[in-house]
Amino acid sequence: MMxxxxxxxxxxxxxxSALGPLVLSQDPxxxxxxxxxxxxPTWSHPCGTDVHGRxxxxxxxxxxxxxxxxxxxxxxxxxxxxxTVGLAAGLGPRWLDRPLMYLTDAFLAFPxxxxxxxxxxxxxPSLWLVMVVLGLTGWMGVARLVRAExxxxxxxxxxxxxxGLGLTARQVAVRHVLPNLLPTILVAAALRIGGTILTxxxxxxxxxxxxxxxxxxxxxxxxxxxxxxxxxxLTVFPGLAIALTVVGYNLxxxxxxxxxxxxxxxxxxx
Amino acid sequence: MTAPxxxxxxxxxxxxxxxxxxxxxxxxxIRPGExxxxxxxxxxxxxxxxxxxxxxxxxxxxxxxxxxWQGTPLTDPDDARWxxxxxPGLTLILQEPLAALNPVLTVxxxxxxxxRVRAGLSRRAARARAxxxxxxxxxxxxxRVGQAYPHQLSGGMRQRVLLAAALACDPRxxxxxxxxxxxxxxxxxxxxxxxxxIRRERNLALLFVTHDLSLVPxxxxxxxxxxxxxxxxxxxxxxxxxxxxxxxxxxxxPEGTPVLSVRGLQVRYGPxxxxxxxxxxxxxxxxxxxxxxxxxxxGCGKTSLARAMVGxxxxxxxxxxxxxxxxxxxxxxxxxxxxxxxxxxxxxxxxSLNPRRRVGAHxxxxxxxxPAACLARVGLxxxxxxxYPHQLSGGxxQRVALARNLSAAPDVLVADEITSALxxxxxxxVLDLLTAARxxxxxxxxxISHDLDLLQRVCGRILVMDRGAVVEVYPTDxxxxxxxxxxxxxxxxxxPRVGTLQASEFFAVPEADxxxxxxxxxxxxxxxxxxRKSVCFKVLPPLQNVAPGHWxxxxxxxxxxPAHFIDT
Numbered sequence: 001m002m003x004x005x006x007x008x009x010x011x012x013x014x015x016x017s018a019l020g021p022l023v024l025s026q027d028p029x030x031x032x033x034x035x036x037x038x039x040x041p042t043w044s045h046p047c048g049t050d051v052h053g054r055x056x057x058x059x060x061x062x063x064x065x066x067x068x069x070x071x072x073x074x075x076x077x078x079x080x081x082x083x084t085v086g087l088a089a090g091l092g093p094r095w096l097d098r099p100l101m102y103l104t105d106a107f108l109a110f111p112x113x114x115x116x117x118x119x120x121x122x123x124x125p126s127l128w129l130v131m132v133v134l135g136l137t138g139w140m141g142v143a144r145l146v147r148a149e150x151x152x153x154x155x156x157x158x159x160x161x162x163x164g165l166g167l168t169a170r171q172v173a174v175r176h177v178l179p180n181l182l183p184t185i186l187v188a189a190a191l192r193i194g195g196t197i198l199t200x201x202x203x204x205x206x207x208x209x210x211x212x213x214x215x216x217x218x219x220x221x222x223x224x225x226x227x228x229x230x231x232x233x234l235t236v237f238p239g240l241a242i243a244l245t246v247v248g249y250n251l252x253x254x255x256x257x258x259x260x261x262x263x264x265x266x267x268x269x270x
Numbered sequence: 271m272t273a274p275x276x277x278x279x280x281x282x283x284x285x286x287x288x289x290x291x292x293x294x295x296x297x298x299x300i301r302p303g304e305x306x307x308x309x310x311x312x313x314x315x316x317x318x319x320x321x322x323x324x325x326x327x328x329x330x331x332x333x334x335x336x337x338x339w340q341g342t343p344l345t346d347p348d349d350a351r352w353x354x355x356x357x358p359g360l361t362l363i364l365q366e367p368l369a370a371l372n373p374v375l376t377v378x379x380x381x382x383x384x385x386r387v388r389a390g391l392s393r394r395a396a397r398a399r400a401x402x403x404x405x406x407x408x409x410x411x412x413x414r415v416g417q418a419y420p421h422q423l424s425g426g427m428r429q430r431v432l433l434a435a436a437l438a439c440d441p442r443x444x445x446x447x448x449x450x451x452x453x454x455x456x457x458x459x460x461x462x463x464x465x466x467x468i469r470r471e472r473n474l475a476l477l478f479v480t481h482d483l484s485l486v487p488x489x490x491x492x493x494x495x496x497x498x499x500x501x502x503x504x505x506x507x508x509x510x511x512x513x514x515x516x517x518x519x520x521x522x523x524p525e526g527t528p529v530l531s532v533r534g535l536q537v538r539y540g541p542x543x544x545x546x547x548x549x550x551x552x553x554x555x556x557x558x559x560x561x562x563x564x565x566x567x568x569g570c571g572k573t574s575l576a577r578a579m580v581g582x583x584x585x586x587x588x589x590x591x592x593x594x595x596x597x598x599x600x601x602x603x604x605x606x607x608x609x610x611x612x613x614x615x616x617x618x619x620x621x622s623l624n625p626r627r628r629v630g631a632h633x634x635x636x637x638x639x640x641p642a643a644c645l646a647r648v649g650l651x652x653x654x655x656x657x658y659p660h661q662l663s664g665g666x667x668q669r670v671a672l673a674r675n676l677s678a679a680p681d682v683l684v685a686d687e688i689t690s691a692l693x694x695x696x697x698x699x700v701l702d703l704l705t706a707a708r709x710x711x712x713x714x715x716x717x718i719s720h721d722l723d724l725l726q727r728v729c730g731r732i733l734v735m736d737r738g739a740v741v742e743v744y745p746t747d748x749x750x751x752x753x754x755x756x757x758x759x760x761x762x763x764x765x766p767r768v769g770t771l772q773a774s775e776f777f778a779v780p781e782a783d784x785x786x787x788x789x790x791x792x793x794x795x796x797x798x799x800x801x802r803k804s805v806c807f808k809v810l811p812p813l814q815n816v817a818p819g820h821w822x823x824x825x826x827x828x829x830x831x832p833a834h835f836i837d838t
Contacts, residue, residue, distance in 0.1 A: 156621065157616055157618065157621040157622040158621065158622050158623055158624045158625075160577075160582050160614075160622070161614075161616075161622045161623075161671075161674070162624070162635070163582075163609065164580055164581075164582070164609050164610075164613060164614060164678075165609070165610060165635065165636050165637070165674075165678055166606035166607060166609050166610040166678070167606070167635070168606065175624075175627070175635070176624050176627075179624070179626045179627070180624070180625070180626055
């Protein structure tokens with residue numbers, strides 16, 4: 001059951017944020033009647049309402065779109081970049097390895113969160129910028145991981161055998177090295193999605209991420225922090241959504257790692 | 271007659287979710303001081319049986335029937351009595367000693383841990399006891415070897431450490447699962463002699479699992495034969511038939527130009543290439559349609575030579591000419607084309623197959639037009655094409671790898687110990703395949719093995735390597751028998767044919783360490799050599815032609831020594 005949980009949570013969240021807005025089609029930004037302001041959860045508003053009388057559940061569903069999109073897109077950017085650099089360092093000409101790894105180390109030496117804060121506050125804050133910046137600052141770990149794995153794969157007998165059959169370097173990389181890297185890359189990506197959503201929330205909480213009227217979970221917590229005592233539902237529900245996402249993607253990563261092993265079915269139960 | 275220590279009645283082992291049990295109807299009992307061999311081909315369930323008897327089956331398998339320890343049935347695999355039994359009662363020794371040892375702890379710490387946890391000794395007492403155990407298993411420098419890490423020890427020494435750890439709790443039954451399968455013959459013999467001696471001294475019961483029938487009469491009185499499609503049956507060890515198949519046909523005498531010629535091939539390892547060469551200037555010619563044997567103990571440079579010949583290694587000097595193109599000097603498309611014509615089949619065929627590609631994809635990639643036909647050629651059925659490598663048995667993997675090698679339509683095949691992990695019938699099947707490829711396609715084969723007997727059966731001539739150099743080349747037709755001390759040592763390490771030699775004679779051959787002496791300049795074999803001369807201590811003698819087709823690196827004639835053989 002725990003194995004399925006990661007898959008169910010992450011797919012469930014994607015479905016809810018993709019289809020939810022079609023069902024709950026009211027405008028999440030439209031101001032509600034004043035008497036509806038700051039109401040605790042009721043049957044008609046299961047997650048309560050905010051200061052402006054807007055339904056929190058409605059905003060959660062719409063905000064999920066933004067948070068997941070940021071998570072996915074920046075991870076795709078980071079993983080693509082990281083995998084390319086790692087593969088080039090591991091399989092490319094020998095002289096290329098060192099400069100690429102120096103570059104990676106140089107990027108790693110910057111504290112990521114300050115780099116992001118600096119870039120976002122220098123340029124005007126926007127969601128797209130957050131995505132790109134999170135992607136551009138998140139590739140180093142993937143690059144190191146992919147390079148290390150490539151170096152060990154490169155000396156494996158089956159890679160030697162492929163070269164011995166007269167395959168070109170590109171064929172060896174695409175047919176023999178990359179498929180064996182895929183589990184590593186996917187697991188790294190799944191682990192990172194949760195973390196990136198967390199970082200986005202953090203940025204939005206500081207007011208540097210999603211700008212009103214765009215809704216994201218982090219931005220919702222930021223709006224709710226003035227009402228921690230008289231409106232706990234404003235922060236608790238987006239917080240729970242973020243926690244659920246992070247846990248879900250971490251479980252998914254664990255599950256992926258187990259499943260991607262072609263011998264997995266035999267080891268089941270052990 | 272004493273009561274049996276361990277008894278199994280109607281033992282059955284089945285993998286969860288399958289209908290057919292791997293083992294069924296197995297009866298055995300074993301008494302103190304007795305050795306029982308469990309023999310059978312790979313995949314017959316003998317290792318599973320060994321594990322079931324210790325209550326250590328993998329979670330994907332279940333067992334049925336009865337297992338009794340001194341008459342008391344053991345039922346539940348999680349039975350606390352069972353785990354109390356492991357150690358002081360019975361203990362298991364596995365095939366791969368490196369996998370059984372923790373790489374980041376010294377071997378002494380690992381043995382002492384057992385002593386402290388299971389025998390309740392103090393730290394100091396454990397250290398002293400470990401030293402005694404190391405001495406008992408004949409490890410060199412028992413007081414210092416404990417500080418070594420597993421990777422610093424040889425395979426034989428690691429197996430001795432495991433044996434010391436197994437003896438730590440004074441077990442009454444030792445279950446040894448192919449304890450020597452990953453060792454070369456000389457070391458194998460030493461370990462077997464050690465097991466036999468310890469069994470006698472301690473009056474242990476020994477359950478010895480092996481696929482090598484020729485070892486059984488040396489150690490055991492009775493053998494349990496498995497894997498014949500019938501319930502396992504018990505036979506007297508001396509009744510075991512070791513099949514000696516007829517020679518599958520020798521290769522023909524060389525004529526015309528060689529298809530492969532290697533000149534002055536040298537391989538060095540290490541970042542600064544300062545160490546002694548792994549391969550020190552090997553010359554070798556192969557003619558189309560011949561099988562040449564290459565023999566030597568593990569560590570002599572056979573595998574380095576093989577890998578260098580197919581261009582897998584850097585830091586190689588010399589020439590490897592295939593159809594007159596020097597593989598080591600080519601690049602780009604020329605290199606890719608030439609590489610196809612010299613193929614390497616490695617010992618671990620599983621590692622040479624991409625775990626994420628199906629068998630069929632491997633064959634198509636190698637240029638096989640029809641996977642079914644290529645599989646049929648190596649005696650496999652067409653449905654294998656859809657399998658992943660891990661779904662095949664060891665023998666099937668070896669044949670798939672070979673089918674892929676042959677699909678590249680090579681001129682030369684370098685086969686590195688491809689039969690050493692296989693049992694006798696499979697070994698024969700693979701050899702038949704090679705001889706067929708030689709006869710039908712004119713393939714030239716360099717067959718690498720430490721088993722001189724096997725090479726003698728299929729090869730036209732045999733090269734013997736030691737410490738990176740070829741020390742003897744001799745014809746197998748018997749016209750000029752081998753004489754170099756290294757060759758004789760290899761031959762002596764072979765287990766004797768059943769009935770030709772007594773176990774005591776087999777074990778009486780001196781240990782390897784007593785034969786080779788100091789290293790340095792000069793011939794490394796001087797101390798064990800009966801025909802050494804003073805010049806041997808200074809320079810490595812050249813190969814000398816002593817008979818047609820027979821070359822020995824030994825100065826029996828007084829020819830001047832060429833400068834390039836002087837080993838600095």
